[in-house]
Amino acid sequence: MLRLREEFLVNFTYNSNAIEGNTLTLQETALIINEGITIDKKPLKDHLEAIGHKDAWLYVEELVKQKVQLSEKIIKEIHSLVLMNRREDRGVYRRVPVTIMGAVHTPPQPYLVPSQMELLLAKYQQMTAIHTIERVSLFHLEFEGIHPFIDGNGRTGRLLLNLELMKDGYPPINIKFADRRRYYDCFISYHSNNSNPTDMILLVAQYLEEELERYNSIVRNANQISNGQGDEEEGELEI
DSSP, rough: OOOHHHHHHHHHHHHHHHHOOOOOOOHHHIIIIIIIIOTTTOOOHHHHHHHHHHHHHHHHHHHHHHHHOOOOHHHHHHHHHHTTOOOOGGGGOOOOOOOOOOOOOOOOOOOOGGHHHHHHHHHHOTTSSOOOOHHHHHHHHHHHHHHHSSSSSHHHHHHHHHHHHHHOOOOOOOOOGGGGHHHHHHHHHHHHHOOOHHHHHHHHHHHHHHHHHHHHHHHHHHHHHHHHHHHHHHHHHOO
16 A cells, blocks of 8 residues: 555656646656655756655645644645745745636636635535535635635645545545646636536546546455465465
8 A cells, every 4th residue: 555655646746746837757756756866957946846745745644634624724734835946935825916828717816815715615614515526626626716826726726636535535636647638628617617617526536436446456456366375375285
């Protein structure tokens, strides 16, 4: 299980950072995270993003163990770890207007961010009757729509998505860099289709199904190996 956790961390860090423009390859990400190796001719920013994402993920795992309720404090702490390369902006709501390239939605003005985040968290805590997958998908869409930080919103948002999934007993998901177009389209669909979250819900559900199947396959293989070894030992005893 430890190997699976380490493998997921590397893949999740690579893909989540790559979606945001990080130039490290999967292998380079693994070397930085596992070996602490500096990659020649790659920006310091890319190295710090890999390290920051790793630290944030380890913090998320601790929060899952403690079943901590999602709060503004938790969100800002995760963001502070993610944004290792921009110390002055870590855990601080943005102070300037922003636009999202290619988006059909404009994030709120900076003076509205604190109140909208407070409203989002209050609404999220009240969604107790909604299925986990739908609830976390809606939160992710709204969080990214508010775009509360000047940088690191995508990475922070995907960490929060996994935090909430894992707290409810689901495996974490790793939205692939190769699927970024479909992922972006989920936000476009939501904001141009009367806040219909269906596309994001389907994306999250599909990734969860794939992860669950992967875990089940690993368990089946492990059981087969274990049973085979057991039979072999019994045969030796009979001889």
